[in-house]
Amino acid sequence: xxxxxITVSQLTYALKRVxxxxxxxxGVWVQGEISNFTRHSSGHLYFTLKDEGACVKCVMFKSQAWxxxxxxxxxxxxxxxxxxxxxxxSGQYQLYVDIMEPAGLGxxxxxxxxxxxxxxxxxxxxxxxxxQLPPLPQQIALITSPTGAAIQDMIKILxxxxxxxxxxxxxxxxxxxxxxxxxxxxxNEAARFRNLDLVIIGRxxxxxxxxxxxxxxxxxxxxxxxxxxxxSAVGHETDFTxxxxxxxxxxxxPSAAAELAVPDESALKRNLANLQKRLANTVQQKIQSYxxxxxxxxxxxxxxxxxxGLNIRRQELDMLRERAVRQLRQDLYAKREQYYKILGKLxxxxxxxxxxxxxxxxxxxxxxxxxxxxxxxNGEMVKVTLAMGVLSCEVKDKYKGSQLK
Numbered sequence: 001x002x003x004x005x006i007t008v009s010q011l012t013y014a015l016k017r018v019x020x021x022x023x024x025x026x027g028v029w030v031q032g033e034i035s036n037f038t039r040h041s042s043g044h045l046y047f048t049l050k051d052e053g054a055c056v057k058c059v060m061f062k063s064q065a066w067x068x069x070x071x072x073x074x075x076x077x078x079x080x081x082x083x084x085x086x087x088x089x090s091g092q093y094q095l096y097v098d099i100m101e102p103a104g105l106g107x108x109x110x111x112x113x114x115x116x117x118x119x120x121x122x123x124x125x126x127x128x129x130x131x132q133l134p135p136l137p138q139q140i141a142l143i144t145s146p147t148g149a150a151i152q153d154m155i156k157i158l159x160x161x162x163x164x165x166x167x168x169x170x171x172x173x174x175x176x177x178x179x180x181x182x183x184x185x186x187x188n189e190a191a192r193f194r195n196l197d198l199v200i201i202g203r204x205x206x207x208x209x210x211x212x213x214x215x216x217x218x219x220x221x222x223x224x225x226x227x228x229x230x231x232s233a234v235g236h237e238t239d240f241t242x243x244x245x246x247x248x249x250x251x252x253x254p255s256a257a258a259e260l261a262v263p264d265e266s267a268l269k270r271n272l273a274n275l276q277k278r279l280a281n282t283v284q285q286k287i288q289s290y291x292x293x294x295x296x297x298x299x300x301x302x303x304x305x306x307x308x309g310l311n312i313r314r315q316e317l318d319m320l321r322e323r324a325v326r327q328l329r330q331d332l333y334a335k336r337e338q339y340y341k342i343l344g345k346l347x348x349x350x351x352x353x354x355x356x357x358x359x360x361x362x363x364x365x366x367x368x369x370x371x372x373x374x375x376x377x378n379g380e381m382v383k384v385t386l387a388m389g390v391l392s393c394e395v396k397d398k399y400k401g402s403q404l405k
Contacts, residue, residue, distance in 0.1 A: 074208030075109030137197035157258035179213030202233030233257035
């Protein structure tokens with residue numbers, strides 16, 4: 001007797017009915033750790049819930065997701081209530097989530113936060129430690145997987161923005177237990193290139209486990225000690241790793257890192273052309289301004305008829321000279337009148353004027369002026385000064401009082 005066959009759809013539907021009709025699986029609460037979390041543009045949430053022994057696919061539709069009071073992320077431990085079902089197109093059973101609440105941080109997330117706090121306290125994230133990116137790098141190193149899409153995107157963007165850029169590729173593992181040492185080794189090799197200007201280290205997106213190599217403490221310290229600037233480009237825009245915090249610059253994606261690493265050469269040329277044009281216009285305007293100023297000077301009275309200005313100055317000089325002469329004469333006349341007045345006073349007080357009226361001055365031999373007859377003796381020789389001449393006389397006699405007749 002030939003076996004009775006059923007279709008795959010019938011088999012899947014039968015399993016679907018077994019699972020979904022199981023009353024014990026309706027409204028079941030499950031605890032686990034989120035992995036491979038994706039927020040779809042539709043608003044639906046897709047992720048894997050796992051523990052140490054198993055995992056289950058989960059979906060939370062937009063109608064339930066908008067009620068969440070936290071932002072789910074890889075590594076978070078959560079409590080979920082939902083119903084189990086089968087997605088017939090893929091043949092996978094999955095948990096349709098109605099309620100999701102944080103159950104505490106998962107082990108990876110706890111390790112991440114612990115290391116982040118430790119390195120932050122040591123100052124490895126300080127802005128003062130970060131190096132500025134060179135404005136026009138000539139040589140850039142890419143440290144990533146040589147087979148991933150990220151390296152092709154970065155090379156394409158770098159060559160488009162800077163065709164003559166020298167790109168050095170240092171292959172490294174970006175996932176797995178030995179990935180951190182592989183990345184550190186690539187950094188050490190890159191450090192030997194003295195002309196290296198910049199390093200981009202990273203990979204494309206993935207789950208928390210896939211990106212975990214970039215949360216390694218040894219790699220973080222190697223990035224911090226690297227002598228040249230480093231851009232960290234790990235995962236997607238919403239992914240953050242320890243490498244992002246310790247690097248000199250964090251790029252949301254590898255493609256964005258390439259954009260940030262080098263300026264667009266064509267844009268630089270356009271800017272340079274604009275600056276040259278502005279400079280030429282400015283110089284031309286200055287020249288025209290100087291020409292107008294020169295023309296005004298050439299047509300000015302000073303240059304057209306310089307003798308006219310000189311004649312005016314000569315006339316002013318003549319007027320000043322005449323004024324000075326008049327003032328000098330007035331001063332001389334005033335001084336002369338003052339001199340005559342003083343001279344008249346001196347004449348009135350001069351003994352010569354007294355002598356000219358017939359008086360004389362009598363002096364003894366020692367020069368003493370004789371003001372009293374008691375000062376001389378009979379027979380004593382005296383000198384008598386007249387208005388005109390001097391007499392040497394002998395005292396014959398002397399009298400008291402005035403004997404003038």
